[in-house]
Amino acid sequence: xxxxxESGGGLVQAGGSLRLSxxxxxxIFSFGAxxxxxxxxxxxxxxxxxxxxxGVTNYAxxxxxxxxxxxxxxxxxxYLQMNSLKPEDTAVYWCAADPKVYGxxxxxxxxxxxxxxxxxx
Numbered sequence: 001x002x003x004x005x006e007s008g009g010g011l012v013q014a015g016g017s018l019r020l021s022x023x024x025x026x027x028i029f030s031f032g033a034x035x036x037x038x039x040x041x042x043x044x045x046x047x048x049x050x051x052x053x054x055g056v057t058n059y060a061x062x063x064x065x066x067x068x069x070x071x072x073x074x075x076x077x078x079y080l081q082m083n084s085l086k087p088e089d090t091a092v093y094w095c096a097a098d099p100k101v102y103g104x105x106x107x108x109x110x111x112x113x114x115x116x117x118x119x120x121x
Contacts, residue, residue, distance in 0.1 A: 002024060002025055002026050002097065002110050003024070003025040003110075003112075004022055004023070004024055004025075004095045004096070004097060004110060004111065004112035005022070005023045005025075005112055005113070006020060006021065006022050006093065006094065006095050006112040006113065006114065006115040007020070007021050007023070007115065008020040008021050008115065009093060009115030009116045009117045010116075010117070010118070011118045011119075011120065012085055012117075012118070012119055012120070013119070013120050014085060014086055014087055014119055014120065014121050015084060015085065016085050016119070017081070017082060017083045017084075017085065018082045018085065018117060019079055019080070019081050019082070020036065020079065020080040020082070020093055020095075020115060020117075021077055021078075021079055022034070022036075022077060022078040022079070022080075022095030022112060023075075023076065023077050024076040024077070024078075024097065025076075026076065027073075027076060028071060028073060028076050028077075028078065028097070029053060029073060031053070031097040031098050031110075032052060032053055032098055033050050033051065033052045033053065033097075033098060033099075034050065034051055034069075034071060034078040034095070034096070034097055035047060035048075035049065035050035035051070035069075035095070035096045035097075035099050036048040036049050036050075036069060036078075036080045036093055036094070036095055036096075037093070037094045037096055037099065037101065038089075038091035038092065038093045038094070038117075039091055039092050039094075039104075040088070040090060040091040041090070041091075043091075044103065044104025045094070045101065045104045045105075045106070046060065046104065047060055047101070048060055048063055048067065048069075048080065048093070049063065049067055049068075049069035049080060050069065051069045051070070051071055051078065055071075057069055062088075063082075063089075066082065066083050066084045066085075067080060067081065067082050067083070068080070068081040068083075069081075078095060080093070082117070085117075085119045086119060087119045087120065087121045088119075089117060089119050090117060090118050090119050091116075091117060092114045092115070092116055092117075093114065093115050093116075093117050094111055094112055094113075094114045094115075095111070095112040096109045096110065096111045096112070097109055097110040097111075098110065099111070
């Protein structure tokens with residue numbers, strides 16, 4: 001079974017930066033897409049950013065211009081560089097491979113354990 005392990009979360013002040021990493025236990029080329037999701041307190045889990053096997057990226061409107069998703073195929077790792085962080089970015093962040101989500105509910109895919117990101121004002 002493939003495992004995804006996130007790291008890099010923590011507490012940061014507004015305007016600061018964090019880089020999340022997602023290390024996969026197998027070749028990420030075996031997945032059509034990798035993605036980052038987040039769930040703020042009391043809200044549903046939503047897509048933050050995704051990247052396909054060909055490198056096509058997609059971002060939530062709320063993070064465009066501030067977050068960058070990338071992948072290092074040699075290291076089987078996906079990154080999420082988060083700049084200009086805002087308090088509303090506070091959430092648990094998950095890495096996912098070939099995720100299937102509907103209405104905030106997970107329908108499929110492989111998911112990591114999640115990492116907390118807290119942005120103080």
